[in-house]
Amino acid sequence: MTSFSRSAIFCALAALVVVCTRARAEEAAPAASPEKAAQPALAPESSATLPVPSLVIDEEPAGDEPAPPAPLGEERRAIGEYIRNHTRDIRNCYETRLLERKTLQGKLVARFDIGPDGRVIGASAEGMGDRELSFCVVLVVRSWEFEKPQSGGKLRVGYPWVFTPSPSQQ
Numbered sequence: 769m770t771s772f773s774r775s776a777i778f779c780a781l782a783a784l785v786v787v788c789t790r791a792r793a794e795e796a797a798p799a800a801s802p803e804k805a806a807q808p809a810l811a812p813e814s815s816a817t818l819p820v821p822s823l824v825i826d827e828e829p830a831g832d833e834p835a836p837p838a839p840l841g842e843e844r845r846a847i848g849e850y851i852r853n854h855t856r857d858i859r860n861c862y863e864t865r866l867l868e869r870k871t872l873q874g875k876l877v878a879r880f881d882i883g884p885d886g887r888v889i890g891a892s893a894e895g896m897g898d899r900e901l902s903f904c905v906v907l908v909v910r911s912w913e914f915e916k917p918q919s920g921g922k923l924r925v926g927y928p929w930v931f932t933p934s935p936s937q938q
Contacts, residue, residue: 836922861904873932882923886916
């Protein structure tokens with residue numbers, strides 16, 4: 769497999785999200801009349817008119833069904849152990865962003881659903897106010913695979929990380 773840096777992959781994915789979001793906005797816009805089509809497009813007066821890319825990635829549309837339950841007992845312990853064993857990837861996201869934002873620190877919470885087959889089927893990350901960090905964390909969490917839930921259904925998990933730069937990184 770070709771070796772790419774995490775930052776190169778991250779930049780490519782971030783660019784793809786922006787392009788896809790803009791393409792959707794253009795598709796949703798009403799068609800211009802022939803007279804307007806000949807005129808150059810003007811820049812929007814504010815960024816409020818463009819949709820902002822979301823950091824939430826879901827496979828299933830949100831419906832009226834209740835939220836999945838949180839894991840309990842042994843299942844909760846096993847999920848926590850899995851997350852702790854894979855925290856290095858999350859830490860790599862933080863350390864990559866820290867190269868650009870030397871004072872980046874705080875609490876970030878990842879929320880995700882584990883599907884009946886054990887795969888993560890939806891994820892979001894919030895806190896710290898850094899879009900790139902949140903996006904990277906969502907990508908990592910989406911790659912995780914757990915044991916199938918004992919209930920045979922979905923589970924909802926929220927997991928916090930507190931990030932502070934080590935003295936050597938400041």
